[in-house]
Amino acid sequence: MLLIRCPYCETERPEIEFKYAGEAHLKREPQTATDEEWTDFLFFRDNTRGEQAERWRHAVGCGRYFNALRDTVTDKFTVTYKAGEKRPGRVG
């Protein structure tokens, strides 16, 4: 069971309160994207083995989206941060 800190509710809650929402900080530019860039946005992912920036939604809590840094090998969260904030630098 993961314990995830919601940066809006400022509390750690069990993972069943949250929905995972994929890789964070993807750029969506449908007006200017080439076919390759659009393909990349829709389907291709880094699928990082190690520290990854990802989106979560506190679905049965405040309902808001936020971002997190988590190691995909250990499943350990380093930090969670609000949507719109920049990815924090490497921690540890």
Place this chain on the structure above:
Amino acid sequence: MCATAPRALHWAEWPPRGPEGKPSLRYSLLSLFQQALTGHQGWPEQWRHPEPKAAYDVVIVGAGGHGLATAYYLAKEHGITNVAVIEKGWLGGGNTGRNTTVVRSNYLWEASEGIYGHAHRMWETLSEELNYNVMYSPRGYLMLAHSAHEVQNFKRHLYANRLAGIQNEWVTPEQAQEVCPILNIDRNARYPVHGGVLQRRGGTARHDAVAWGYARAASARGVDILQNCEVKAILRDASGAVTGVETTRGTIATKKMGVVVAGSTSHVMGMAGVRMPLESVTLQALVSEPLKPIMPVVCASNAVHAYMSQSDKGELVIGAGADSYNSYSQAGGLPVVQATLEAIIELFPILSRVKMLRNWGGIVDMTPDRSPILSKTPVPGLFVNCGWGTGGFKATPGSGHVFADLLATGEPNAIAAPFALDRFRTGALINEATAAAVVH
């Protein structure tokens, strides 16, 4: 004794050696009998443990079922025997040894029926082909519908299957209970059974035996299986083409590489600068304590989300869901196990006091359309077979057979062509998101 009769081998002469010093003992009633005479101490090793050569015609990364099958068919169908299968851990130790061993072919689209149907036909003769008992058991595969919507969707699948010549049939709740006596078809259940589809040719096979059988047969044809041999880098020349691979057991030169590493595909392909349309997540399974035979078919339910069969040892083999988040941990979350067991009790109330022995996780590589990728890549000499997601075991023989053809000829055959990497750019997706009996 007649002078021309074959002399029984003295125990010290076991194992019998072929012309190249390779173990070459055909499994048969006769060899079983002969081995019994010497207390079964003389069985040869099933495959060789060679040192890596400096160069190979083809290097396959990943000694799971799909990788080993690829090597076997490269040797058998295409005469390419200077092949190495390199493996980070031990052969069959990844998803091949972690899946729930289901074999079936009732997918929706023609392209899927092509590859899964091909594999399903190969299962029927695989034990004879490999001279190895893979314990293929076509005991029937039952998918339950719990709502009017599911009834419509399943019938759509069923009619598509019939058009493609894939056997599948509709069963009423009572007929479903006939093939699966412990199934709860009470009308007052929270999710009552409205009927289901039954693929009688579906069933299970012994997953470890599939890996071992392909390994033994490939090794006997000259394929080198190199375990504890992790890829560290993919070497390329100035034009970008593959020239070799750097491993924990040294550098190996090759102009052709096939990557067959399931959950680790993005990681390995990243070494050649190729980004993949994949996400790796943990898929869990669990087994119960051994019971007397009570479960004669494989039974799956999407609505309550669980599926179950019974192994020959008597353990109930239960497929759980996937965790929602990307992970390489091979250890999933407990909420998934809890939800799965709640579903199992809903379907089979008789099991409510059965204890679970163990649970485990494997890392599955999910594509956006839930169909596999068998493809050339932008890097010359680099080929990939991945994206089987939560249901790759059933495809093992067909996947290896078709991928060997792609590696040997450099071009995909009619079965492989729809599963090319560029379908995500052209939009020719093969959406099988609802074909899994349980949606992940």
